[in-house]
Amino acid sequence: MAEKVTIATVARHAQVSRQTVSNVLNAPHIVREETRRRVQEAISALGYRANQAARQMRTGRSRLIAVRIEPTRDGINGSVLDRFLHGLTETADAAGYRVLLYTARDDDQEIATYDDLLGAYDLDAFVLTGTKHGDPRTAWLAEREVPFVTFGRPWDALDGHPWVDVDGAAGTAQATRHLLDAGHHRIAFLGWPTGSGVGDDRCAGWRTTMTAAGHDVAGLRRESEDGIAEGERVLRDLLAHDAPPTAVVCASDSLALGALQAVRDAAAPVAVVGFDDTPVAAAVGLSSVSQPLAAAAARCVDLLTTLLDGQPTDQQVLLTPTLVLRHTA
Amino acid sequence: MAEKVTIATVARHAQVSRQTVSNVLNAPHIVREETRRRVQEAISALGYRANQAARQMRTGRSRLIAVRIEPTRDGINGSVLDRFLHGLTETADAAGYRVLLYTARDDDQEIATYDDLLGAYDLDAFVLTGTKHGDPRTAWLAEREVPFVTFGRPWDALDGHPWVDVDGAAGTAQATRHLLDAGHHRIAFLGWPTGSGVGDDRCAGWRTTMTAAGHDVAGLRRESEDGIAEGERVLRDLLAHDAPPTAVVCASDSLALGALQAVRDAAAPVAVVGFDDTPVAAAVGLSSVSQPLAAAAARCVDLLTTLLDGQPTDQQVLLTPTLVLRHTA
Structure with a gap:
């Protein structure tokens, strides 16, 4: 039996992506003329049953x-x-x-x-x-x-x-490792109340990286609802303690923006990393973890x-x- | 003939908004129990043909x-x-x-x-x-x-x-008037290339307000594509001239953020107003015109x-x- 001809076969033959083949079938007007011709030649050469596929796609589906x-x-x-x-x-x-x-x-x-x-x-x-x-x-x-x-x-x-x-723990682990490499070892984490999947995941990346590097995390984790004012309040409190952190990894850019307000008045500089790489982070120069x-x-x-x-x-x-x-x- | 009973009649009778009546008819689960009862009583009392209306709404329409x-x-x-x-x-x-x-x-x-x-x-x-x-x-x-x-x-x-x-000209007029009241009179406008409806409208509010207040606008309007880098470049150029502006109204927050970078190095302080009141404006403390x-x-x-x-x-x-x-x- 001959190999079944699929969109992937057509794509390989025409040296384009599967997406491009799908575009030629469903939205040909968005594909460049030259590419469209190449894909259509592949469809003919391979005998791909595009019409049947298209019919199937059009029936029984709202799309x-x-x-x-x-x-x-x-x-x-x-x-x-x-x-x-x-x-x-x-x-x-x-x-x-x-x-x-x-x-x-x-x-x-x-x-x-x-x-x-x-x-x-x-x-x-x-x-x-x-x-x-x-x-x-x-x-x-x-x-x-x-x-x-x-x-x-x-x-x-x-x-x-x-x-x-998106692997949130991998993101905060990267941030923590970057700070460790820069010489920090009292690195705090500003996160959300325990119990949310996303929040606990982001915290875990910081905790495991700190622990693996042999650093004590006791007293370095703070939590609050999300928000700029909340981030500022919580970090101010943390900075007022003995042996304050020299860097902080945050579960969100909102918390990080609040942290930036708090560190302005700190006795020594404090590094801040946010999470989500929002347009605001880019505008204020905040380092941040970016989701693809x-x-x-x-x-x-x-x-x-x-x-x-x-x-x-x-x-x-x-x-x-x-x-x-x-x-x- | 009796007055036709409409959603508005029901709303008046039940002392709720038309929207609430519509919610009771179309999405009762989002209305509070007490309000729902009041609206349903009004529907009964007035003989509003809710079912027929609902049927009409369900036929011939994809919604x-x-x-x-x-x-x-x-x-x-x-x-x-x-x-x-x-x-x-x-x-x-x-x-x-x-x-x-x-x-x-x-x-x-x-x-x-x-x-x-x-x-x-x-x-x-x-x-x-x-x-x-x-x-x-x-x-x-x-x-x-x-x-x-x-x-x-x-x-x-x-x-x-x-x-x-949204009346863009009214927005830039407000911004310009605010700056005039604060004592500025060399107020520049940073806008997009002439020819776009929105851009020309935003420019007009600045121009008419300046002219009405008896101030010359010659040399005070600059244009560029939208963007932070573009705003910075254009305002730097304007500030390098003789008699630079002491304030600038911008057609967007992007241009205004660029302008903020440029004014950091200015000899004298320059006031900046953006347009659109984006989250970035709030985060960096940029005054801005807010669309409802x-x-x-x-x-x-x-x-x-x-x-x-x-x-x-x-x-x-x-x-x-x-x-x-x-x-x-």
């Missing part, structure tokens, strides 16, 4: 995926999910899917909205963000066999469903299209962030 | 409105459209509509996307952003009688279609629901921004 948009909060950390949404819409468009937005105040309302949306629009799939311990949303969708991926790990059982996440949000969005779309093509997957994608160094560390 | 999401640029000014999108999704949800996102590289691709979307999803309406002179998109939609509103004026003929916009984005989004949804209820409207809504004063002016 709609739904994503929740969060209320605007302080406008600093919210930009992370906005950037993810931009990336998701762009990759989904290229793969022939559209993104439908919804809002919800809490988990119960979000689940009620799933029900509404599935009834009203025959959605293909959901992309969930903000996963947490004991997440009732994924349980609801899984029970009804609605395809979904999450941007964020299922914190209770990592093999529960397909997900894409466009890549995360693209991998979510990849997993979804695999699922929707009927291929079972519970693939997990953990992406590594990068430390962006500016003036503050 | 989907489409909005373009722009690629992420510098992450500073992009936050304006993100905040508009958040507001739009929230108000649309409350009115029983969902927001579908699409991307497009240019006008041609955007128009091709309208065609795709109208074929694939039977959309109810579009919300367009980024209007400009000779906008081919509104012409295309109007020709096909597709309902739409724009966030942004039709710059060529103000009565062309329903729109919501949630209100603009809500008014867009109002106009759309009026249109979709079959009531012709070419209403125009021009909202006034406010000047947010921080440390830089």
Whole structure:
């Protein structure tokens, strides 16, 4: 039997990406003329049944995926999910899917909205963000066999469903190592209250790196709700103690901006690293851990299209962030 | 004949907003129990035909409105459209509509996307952003009688279609007046190249206010593409001339952030005002003109629901921004 001709075969033959082949099939007007011709020649030469595939894609599918948009909060950390949404819409468009937005105040309302949306629009799939311990949303969708991926790990059982996440612990570990290399050893961590998956993960990277380097972390971890004022208050308190830290790794840019206010009045300079590399970090020269949000969005779309093509997957994608160094560390 | 009972009648009777009545009809789970009971009593007492209205709303309508999401640029000014999108999704949800996102590289691709979307999803309406002179998109939609509103004026003929916009000239006029009151009279304007509706409007507010106060504006206007580096370069150049300005009003926060870099090295202090009151402005203490984005989004949804209820409207809504004063002016 001849090898099955897939989009991947066509892509290899035409020396383009799978995405480009998908574009030629679904949105030919966005592909350059010369590339389009090369892909179409490959399709003819290989006998790829593009029409049938296209027909299948057009039947029985709404080609709609739904994503929740969060209320605007302080406008600093919210930009992370906005950037993810931009990336998701762009990759989904290229793969022939559209993104439908919804809002919800809490988990119960979000689940009620799933029900509404599935009834009203025959959605293909959901992309969930903000996963947490004991997440009732994924349980609801899984029970009804609605395809979904999450941007964020299922914190209770990592093999529960397909997900894409960024390795927060790797990010704070990088930041801590950078500070250790620069000669710091009293490095504090400013984080959120214990119990959130994301927050505990970011704390763990700092803690394990400090411990592995033989440094005591006792008294160096402080927690508060997220926010600039909160970060300032908590770090001022920490700096007022004996043997204050000479550097601080923060769970967010908001906390880090507050920390920057606090260190202005410190007796000795204190290095500060934030998390999320928001536009504000870039503007004020704050060193910060940067999440690969466009890549995360693209991998979510990849997993979804695999699922929707009927291929079972519970693939997990953990992406590594990068430390962006500016003036503050 | 008895007065026709509308949502407004029910709202008056129950002493709630029209929005709340609409919520009780379309999304009762988001309304507090006590309010819901009061609205339902009013519906019964007045004999409002809620079921028929709800049926009408459920037939012949996708209850989907489409909005373009722009690629992420510098992450500073992009936050304006993100905040508009958040507001739009929230108000649309409350009115029983969902927001579908699409991307497009240019006008041609955007128009091709309208065609795709109208074929694939039977959309109810579009919300367009980024209007400009000779906008081919509104012409295309109007020709096909597709309902739409724009966030942004039709710059060529103000009565062309329903729109919501923010009065940029009023914003820069406020900023200029504030600086005049503070004793400045050599006030510069840093704007975009002449020819864009939004940019020319923001420049006009500065120019007319300066002229009305009897101040010469010759040599005080500079233009460049948007961006932090661009703002810095242009203002450095202006400050190097004889009789440099003592204050500058900028067409965007990006330009203003660049201006802040330039004035650090200036011989005398220079006041700076930005435009859009982005999170970055708040973080660095930049005074800036703030657009009422949630209100603009809500008014867009109002106009759309009026249109979709079959009531012709070419209403125009021009909202006034406010000047947010921080440390830089």
